[in-house]
Structure formats: structure tokens, C-alpha cells
Amino acid sequence: MHAIYPLTLAALLFAVGVYGVLARRNAVAVLMAIELLLNAVNLNLVAFSALLRDQFGMGQVFTIFLITVAAAETGLGLAIVLLLYRNRGTAAIDDARELGEDGALGLKRLPAQTVTENDKAVAK
Amino acid sequence: MTPTTRPLGSTTGVEITFILVGLLTFAAAVLTVTVRNLVHAALWLVVALGGLAGCYLLLAAEFVAWVQVLIYVGAVAVLLLFGLMLTRAPIGRTTELDSENRWAALVVGLATAGVLVTVVADAVRTTWFDPRAAVVNGTAKAVGSSLFRYWVLPFEVLSVFLLAALVGAIVLSRRDVSDQEAEA
Numbered sequence: 001m002h003a004i005y006p007l008t009l010a011a012l013l014f015a016v017g018v019y020g021v022l023a024r025r026n027a028v029a030v031l032m033a034i035e036l037l038l039n040a041v042n043l044n045l046v047a048f049s050a051l052l053r054d055q056f057g058m059g060q061v062f063t064i065f066l067i068t069v070a071a072a073e074t075g076l077g078l079a080i081v082l083l084l085y086r087n088r089g090t091a092a093i094d095d096a097r098e099l100g101e102d103g104a105l106g107l108k109r110l111p112a113q114t115v116t117e118n119d120k121a122v123a124k
Numbered sequence: 125m126t127p128t129t130r131p132l133g134s135t136t137g138v139e140i141t142f143i144l145v146g147l148l149t150f151a152a153a154v155l156t157v158t159v160r161n162l163v164h165a166a167l168w169l170v171v172a173l174g175g176l177a178g179c180y181l182l183l184a185a186e187f188v189a190w191v192q193v194l195i196y197v198g199a200v201a202v203l204l205l206f207g208l209m210l211t212r213a214p215i216g217r218t219t220e221l222d223s224e225n226r227w228a229a230l231v232v233g234l235a236t237a238g239v240l241v242t243v244v245a246d247a248v249r250t251t252w253f254d255p256r257a258a259v260v261n262g263t264a265k266a267v268g269s270s271l272f273r274y275w276v277l278p279f280e281v282l283s284v285f286l287l288a289a290l291v292g293a294i295v296l297s298r299r300d301v302s303d304q305e306a307e308a
Contacts, residue, residue: 001139001255002132003248006183009146011240013153013172019233020157023226028207029162032169035200036153039176042192046185050255057260057270063188064267065275067195068282072289074200078207079296085211086299094223 006047014040027081027091031074038070130252142182149175160217162208170201184255185262 013036020033042063049059085091152172159165173196180189214220223229260266271279 001136001142001183001253002130003251003253004132004245005139005142005146006179007244007248008241009150009179011244012150012237014240015233015237016150016153016157018236019229022229022232023222024157025223026162026213026221028204028211028213029157029165029221031207032165032204033157035169035196035204036156036172039173039196042188043176043179046180046183046188049185049260050183050258051251051253053253053257053259055259056274057267058275060185060188060260060262060267061271061275063185064191064271065278065282067188067191068286071195071200072286074203075293076289076296078203079293081207082210082297091211091213092220 001050003047003051006043010040010043010047013037013043025092025094027084027093028078030093031077031081034077035070035074038066038073042066128252129250132250138182142179145175145178145182149179160221161215162213162218162221163205163215166201166204166208169204170197173197173201180262182255183262184258187262187264187267189262 017033017036017040020036021030024030024033045059045063045066047059048054049057049063052059081091084096088095149172152168152175155168156165156172159168173192177189177192177197180186180192208215260270
């Protein structure tokens, strides 16, 4: 197996993931793109493990570690997205701009958020 | 240790299979980040992750391939679909899925692809390796024995990390915690 095939595929998948993270608006879609980024790194680990003939099996063991970390990351990320949705009524990350300064980087303050059920509950 | 080299023209059957599976994976990944239907994006992600499992098999990493199928195709995809349903994401075709800076994102993505592919292709060029000749081959026995012989501490740390992530996810997504705080 020529090393160029798996490594090029990993590089292309990483680039696709970068595009997805930057271009998507829905937070769950951004999480999907992050999965693609992590999987590109996994493919690199497996390919280099075979290419460099590592005697400790580091590449494949670390791939399994990384799959576990990615699963934990997805679980936590979805919990945070769920919290965002519950408090704002939307999962669009473009709308979460409270920490942005007015006029900085060309961002403009969005109109006031609609009051969700959770806001009412908190107000009580 | 210096890897052997072979001219790129000598393509073996395994390599042709890898190229085909890789093209499928890449196409599914592109569809994941571009398709306008969010549920279809999740399903294309399943195809991409399954294709990657095929790539692992062709690289003689059997155990990793089946872990990939179990965890990613089985668990993470279902988790993402649940996330879509719980946030009442638009199910049908929608135009508001892409943010307005997607053209800048496209430029950044293409630049990343260009830089990475150029550097990687120039670095390995005609390097050739036999995946089945790896010192630790990809069977469950070999990976397991190297995992518990050399990597026990990271393994244990990872189990504590998973527990912490689990507790954190439950605390974050419980509804009654914030209600009690509001009443107090």
C-alpha cells in the first residue's frame, strides 16, 4: 500500500471537516463536521502505525482512545446544544452573540430574543 | 528504519479497493457538510464513517474497524439523530442551514486541502508499506495485549474521563436542577 493514499484521504477529510465547522449554522451540524475532523486524524494514526512499524501498537491503541474521547465529546456537546436550545429556542450558533462586542468584526447585535418557556419559568 | 519505496504506477488490488472506498468516503463527507436536509446529512455521515471502517480493514486494523462500526455507526449516529429531534431541527429541506460566511469557509477549506495535500504528497511521495507486516497486527488479541501491557495508565484515566463526561452530560441536560435553583 502506498502511504500517499490513506494520508491524502485523511487530509481531504480534514479539509471537508474544516469547511463544515465554519460553514454550518446549526450546532448539531457543526458537531457532525467535528466528527469528520476527528476521524481524519484517526485514519492518520492507523496509517502511520502500519507505516512506521511501531512495536508498542501506539497508533491503533490511540485510535481507540480517540474514538472514546470523541464519543464523550459528542455526548457533552449535545447536552450543551440542548441547553442552548432550551434557553434560546434555537440551535443556530450564529445567534449566540452575547459575548461579541457591538460592531466588532462586522457583527451586528441581533434583535432581542423571543421569550422562551424557560425564561418565564426562571422569571417566576 | 527507512520505509521502502515503490513507483506510484504499480497499483495493487488492495490499493484499487482502497481508492474506491476512499472516494465513497470522501463523497459522503462532502455531502455531509453541504446537503440541505439535516437528517440526510446525519445519514451521509453514517456512510462516511462506515467507509472509514472499510479503510481501516484494508489497512489491516480489524479491531479498530469493528470498534468504529460499533461506536460511531452504532452509537454516535443515533446520538446525533436524537440531538436533531430534541432541538426540533428543521427536518425537511431548508436554506437556513448554511451560515452567510460560507464562501469564506469554502476558501479556508480549499486552502487547508491544498496545503495539507501538497505537503503530505511531497513528504511521502513513493513510500510503500505492507499493512499486514506491522509489528502489532490489527487483531483483537494483538491490540488488546499491547493496550494492557503498555497503555494501562491512559486506559484507566480514560475510564475516569468517560465517567466525568457522563455525569457532566446528565447534570447539564437535567431540567429540574435550574427549576430548583430558580425557586430557591
